[in-house]
Amino acid sequence: MRLISDAERRARIGQRHAIAPGRRAPGPEQATRVMTVLHSTEPATVFLSLFARVDGLTRDDVDRALYVDRTLVKQLAMRRTLFVLPRDLLPAAWGSASARVAETEGKRIVQDIVKAGVADDGVAWLDEAREAVLDLLADTPTGRTALELREAIAHIDVKIDVTAGSTWGAGRVLTHLGATGDLVRGANTLHWRLSRPRWTRMGDWLDVVPPPLEAREGYAELVRRWLATFGPGTVEDVLWWLGGTKGAVRQALLDVAAVEVALERDGAGWVLPDDVDEVGPTEPWAALLPVLDPTVMGWKQREFYLGAHGPALFDRNGNAGTTAWWDGRVVGCWVQDSDGVVEVRLLEDTPRTGQEALAGEAARLTEWLEGQRVSTVYPSPAMKEPR
Template sequence: MRHIPDTERRSRLARRHGVAPGLRQPDPEAATRAMTVLHSTEPATVYLSLHARVDGLSVEDVDRALYVDRTLVKQLAMRRTLFVLPRDLLPAAWGSASARVAATERKRVAKDIELAGIHVDGSAWLDQARAAVLRELDAAPDGLTALALREAIAHIDVKIDVTAGSVWSAGRVLTHLGLTADIVRGTNTSHWRVSRPRWTRMADWLGEVPPPLDERQGYAVLVGRWLATFGPGTVEDVQWWLGGTKGAVRAALADVAAVEVSLDGGAVGWVLPDDVEEVAPVEPWAALLPVLDPTVMGWKSRDFYLGPHGPQLFDRNGNAGTTAWWDGRVVGCWVQDPDGVVVLGLLEDVPAEGRACLEVEAARLSEWLQGQRVSTVYPSPAMKEAR
């Protein structure tokens, strides 16, 4: 069995994720494909993740890919998380990860509606709500905001206290319609750091909508893409990222003919059959990645690049804050000062060369942001301390 040590895993990360300055990608589409998907829970993450991987990127370049050419599309999928996917990956997600989450979400919505006493049959209520939204959007090919839909459709204009501090509203209906690929988050009506989309019929947004792959095919495509980006990884890594069952992961690994390799610490990892050969080392590099960046969130077991810093860089719910990287490892975080200038918050001693390279990246990011401050609801302990 081929052994892939942590040093090589870090070289693979640098080469394939486009984060090393000399290995960046040419455009938003290539950078997204390199990562399989981009996290989009916070809208700014998409722009900052792409800035980290594409030289000379502008906000307009990202907007072009998302809202003009529509080569990149927002889709709720794995782990009920919002991602940006390359357009050709949508059918795989629709038939597998999104369908799985849609089934779970239907049950939750129905239960909440029934417990609130709004309807005795929550599933029937959801079907009526979905139909009402689709009728409204049929007459608005450019889409409507959630507020406009709520004002137009009394059926979905409800609020339910699910738990303390959590309110159920019309967004849950839109979320379910998005999971089933009936609608999509279209044009953003706000700043790139804020998400206020016009919900749009998928057919209006994409034109011709391809059919979803069946579940097994969809999972195989997603796992194959994941291995190309993140491999080697363990079954547990893939299962965590995919949000599926271990059985689905093992079937997908078999379908893509994945090959076992050994990892440092004694774990068994998997790579694609044409990805067994050794990857050459990479010269030391520096990068600054945003909250929930796909590189940081790609694996369940992260010691090979986090070292001892995991508790300081993730919040209690497992959301990654900003990260500062030197030579394939996370060595700290970054924040912005009151003027919007990027400031490093290092968690360990970094050699002078590394500190200088990180300062270059901080200056590059500060210049790109032009004083615009990016807020987050997922600050890590390290970020809070650095502020």
Template sequence: MRHVSDEERRARLGVRHAIAPGARVGSPEEAARGVGVLHATEPATVYLSCWARVESVGVGDVDRALYEERGLVKQLAMRRTLFVFPRDLLPAVWPSASARVAGAERARMAKDVVRAGVAEDGDAWLDRARAEVLAVLADAPGGRTALEIREAVPMIGVKVAGGPGETWSAPRVLTHLGATADIVRGVNTGRWNSSRPRWTLTRHWLGDVPPPLGAAEGYRELVRRWLRAFGPGTESDLVWWLGSTKAAVRTALADLAAVPVSLDGGGTGWLLPDDLAEAPDPGPWVALLPVLDPTVMGWQGRDFHLGPHRDQIFDSRGNAGTTAWVDGRVVGCWLQDAAGVVSVLLLEPVSATARRALDDEAARLTSWLGGRVESGYVAPAAKAARQSL
């Protein structure tokens, strides 16, 4: 059995994910394909993930890919997380990861509606609410904001108690319609680092909507893309990333004829059969990645790049803050001061050359951002540093 060391995994990461400077790509679409999907829970992450990977990119370039060319599309999927997908991957995710999320959402919402006394039949209520929203959007090719939809469909304006401390209303119905691929988040009416979309029928947004694959085919394609970007990874990594089952992952690995390899620490990882060659050394490199970047969030087992810094980078719910990288390892995080100046907070010693390179990246990012960008996900190390100022 071939062995893939942690060092080789880090080399693969730098090259495949286009974050080693010599591996950077030329467009947001290429950046997304390099990591399969981009995290979009925070709107700014999409832009900053592209900034880290594209040789020269501006906000307008990412906007164009999302809202004009529409080669990148926002879609709720794995682990009930919002991602930006390359358009050609949508037929795979719709019947698999998104359908799984949609099913769980429907069951939860229907139960909440009955418990709250809104309707005796929760499924019937949701079906009617969905149908009314779709009817309103049918006559609006340019889409409508959540507020406009709520005003046009009063029944979804109710407040429904969900889990402990949770109350949901109209946006939850729109979220479900997005998970089922009936509607998409269209043009953003806010700034690039905010999310105020015009919800739009999928057929209006995409034109010719490609037919979805079968569920097994969809999972197979998602696993194939993940292995191409993140392999070698373990079965547990895939189950976590997909938010799926061991059975679905094992079926996909078998269908792909994935090859087992041994990893440092004794685990078993998987590679595509045409991806067994040793990865080229990308040379020395540094990178600054945003909160919830797909590279940071790509594996469940992250020790090979995260080392001892998990508790200083990830919050208690498993969300990653900003990260600073040297040669495929997380060595710290980055933060902004009140004036928007980016600085690097190291969690371990690095060479003087790497420190200068990180400072150069911080200056480049400061210039690109042109001011502060607030985040709901702050690395514990960064939070402690702010509190000490």
């Protein structure tokens, strides 16, 4: 069994994640594909993740891919998280990870509707709600916002107290329709850093809507692409990222003929059958990645690139804040001052060459942001430290 060291794993990040200068992608589609998917929980993350990977990227480039050419599509999938997927990956997600989310979410909606006394038959209520939304949008191919849908459909204009201080309403129905692939978060009606999409029928958004893959085939395709991006990884890494069952993960590893390798600190890992050969070192590189960037969130076991910095860079729920990278390792984070200038906060001693490279990335990002400050609901402890 071949040993893949931590150093080689870090070299793979530099060579495959399109964040090292000289190895960046030519456009948004290619950058997304090399990462399998992009996190889209916060709308700004998509733009900043792509900026880190595409030289000369403009916000119009991202809007074109998302809303004009629609080569990249937002989809609720793994771990009930919103991602941006290459369009051709949608059938795999619809048949596997998204279907799993939709099933779980549907059961919760049904239970909450009955518990709140809105209806005696929660299944019938949800079916009627979904049908009402789809029927209304059939006459509005450009889509409608959640507020417009709630105002137009009395059936979904409800608010339910789920727990103390927590309510849900029409948005849950739209989320379920999104998980099943019937609706898509279409054109954004707000600034690029904020999100208020027009919910649109998938058939109106895409010129051709392919059928979902069978669950086993879908999971295999997701795992194959994950291994191409993040391999080697452990079963626990894949299980966490996929949000499925251990049985589904093990079956997918078999279906893609994954090869077992030894890892320096995490036991047994897996790579694709054509990815066993050693990957050589790469030149040191610097990068500034946003909140929830896919490189930071790709593994469950992160010590080989995080070291001991996990508690400082992740919140209590496991959400990653901004990160500053040098030579394949996370060495700090970044924030903006009141004028929007990007500042790097180092958590460990970094050589002068690394500090200078990170300062260059900070200047590049500051120029691109043009004084616009990016807020987040997932600041890490290091980001919240007083200046």
